[in-house]
Amino acid sequence: MAEVLNQETGADLQAQxxxxxxxxxxxxxxWCVIDEASRVFCIKITCDSEEPKLTACLQIILPPGYPSTAPPIYQINASWLRGPERAxxxxxxxxxxIEHAGDSILYLWVEKIRDFLVAKSQSCEIGAQSEKVNLTAEEEVDEDVPDFSTLKINTENTHLFVAEAKDAEIPLIKHGDCITDRRSTFQPHLAPVVTPKxxxxxxxxxxxxxxxxSATHNIYAYRIxxxxxxxxxxxxEDDGETAAGGRLLHLLQILDVRNVLVVxxxxxxxxxxxxxxxxxxxxCARNILVEEGYTTSVEEVSKSGAKPKRPKSKKTK
Structure with missing residues (x-):
């Protein structure tokens, strides 16, 4: 049995x-080799259209079982790629x-992303998107794709595409209170989760x-x-609000919550x-986590560095 596994592993490595x-x-x-020993790579993908010239970076980890039994682990970095388009x-x-399970898939993925960039560039919606980016000038410095040769993949924060059985029901989604500041509005949403599906x-x-x-950004993080x-x-996921997703995930880690998605x-x-x-x-995230009983310690909550109001007592409104 061990000999068969070794042969399969050797065949996968050779295919890689x-x-x-x-x-x-x-x-x-x-094409860029980030860490050959760990099988970490990156490719910068640009559409061939003249204007606007959209770019995305596809970062990849090739696990030992790829391509025979495991898909690549990946991230797509593109500040213009948000919400429904990313999905x-x-x-x-x-x-x-799924269609090419067991085969080398990276070339097909790269060209699929390139086709997506071309379609996006040619879409009449690009003008509206450009105007949206111009309005949100505080993110303007982050609009360019970072130097792909220096990128590293955090294996804890990558999305692994594995065909899973469909869950019977969508978990109950809770919506929290809004926070408004200088005409910007923030609202949290929360749901229990036990699978990426x-x-x-x-x-x-x-x-x-x-x-x-229609929100400018829908930032999310989950821990299972x-x-x-x-x-x-x-x-x-930052959804265009650079570093916001990582900060949100860090909050979930500090609070040591589990089996929950916060948007x-x-x-x-x-x-x-x-x-x-x-x-x-x-x-926003912390408030809804407290309200839904995922964390009750105000001292733990305060470790995130923000200054929420301490609940005085449980009173009926």
């Missing part, structure tokens, strides 16, 4: 080496993997709400505790908030 060599030859300087692209990559279902359900779908491995499956919607009001926007995002 051949695929990486081919991609390096095809894409040249766009649509993720679904198309998942479908490609449930996370996906909840996000799709939220985007069915036109108001939530895996009993068998005694470890956490966790991920986050914070922000509607930009035209006035720059600077760092205060991160404070409001975390305050």
């Amino acid at each position: 080496i051949e695929e990486v060599e081919a991609l390096s030859s095809i894409y040249g300087d766009e 649509k692209l993720a679904n198309s990559l998942e479908e490609l993997y 449930q996370v996906k279902m909840i996000l799709e359900k939220l985007y069915e709400n036109k108001k939530i779908a 505790f895996c009993e068998e491995k005694h470890s956490f499956l966790q991920d986050c 914070v919607s922000r509607w930009y009001g035209g006035i720059l908030l600077g760092p205060d926007r991160f404070k409001h995002i975390n305050n």
Whole structure:
């Protein structure tokens, strides 16, 4: 049995080496080796259109079982890719993997993303998107894709596409109170989750709400505790609000909450908030976590650095 496993592992590694060599030859300087020993790579993808010239960075980890039994672990970095569009692209990559399960998939993924960039560039919606970006000038410094040659993948914060059985029902979604500051409004949403599939279902359900779908940013983070491995499956999404998803996930880690997804919607009001926007995002998340009983210690809550009001007592309104 061990001999068979070794043969399979060796075959997978050889397939990876051949695929990486081919991609390096095809894409040249766009292809970058981040950590060859850990099988971490990155490719910068640009559409061929003249204006606007959209770019995305696809970061990849090739696990030992790829391509025979395991999909690549990946992240897509593109500040213009938000909300429903990101979900649509993720679904198309998942479908490609399932359709070609067991085969090398990276070339197909890269070209699928490139096609998506071309379609986005040609879309009449790009003008509205550009205007939205210009309005949210506080994120303007982060609009360019970072130097892909310096990027690292945090394996705890990557999304693994694995075909899973559909959950019977969408978990109950709770909506928290809004925080408004200088015409920007922040609202949290929360749902219990035990599988990544449930996370996906909840996000799709939220985007069915036109108001939530129209938010400038929908930042989210989740943590799922895996009993068998005694470890956490966790991920986050900035949705264009650079670093907000990571900060939100860090809050969940500090509070040591588990099996929960928190989404914070922000509607930009035209006035720059600077760092205060991160404070409001975390305050929203913390408030709904406390309200729904995921954390009750005010002392633990305060470790995040924000200054929420302490609940005086439980009174009926």
